[in-house]
Amino acid sequence: MSGSAMSEFYLPWKCESEQHTYEKCEYELVMERMLQMQKIREREAQLKGQSPQSLPQIPKTANA
Template identity: 55%
Template sequence: MTVVEAVKSAIGLSGAPSTTATREQMSEARLPIAYRDGCAGLLIPLNRCRQEEYYLPWKCEQERHSYEKCQYEEFKKRVAKMDELREAKVLALHYIALHWLSSTLLYLAS
């Protein structure tokens, strides 16, 4: 990626479709609330293509691949966040146990 492409991508002028959609766009596309996530901007053209092509499975492959990849990337982000939260919880429990143990030992020593 050249510097020019990086700058265009950063300010939203690249040719790649945006993965986010506004609330108005999602309402106009009649997306169910469960599908209004970060990948909704890719789902809208996919659904439009599906309707135009009568849901033929070999049509709209590029749109479907882009949408499914976006969903997978979001899934990986959620899993990483869950792992982070789980680790923080374990560390907090270890800290509480260590604090309780040290206070108990201090009490017994006195």
């Protein structure tokens, strides 16, 4: 191997700041996706609750 090839080997202790930045970005993306999914679920639950086709929560009796 030539000297220039040796200088390009992976040196994990030289990229700790980049790794931290990458992991923080990855974490923020996961949290953003979870928040978006929560909003979607809340919207779907709200639409199901307002739908005229849904069953009533309290059934009406025949004599009411």
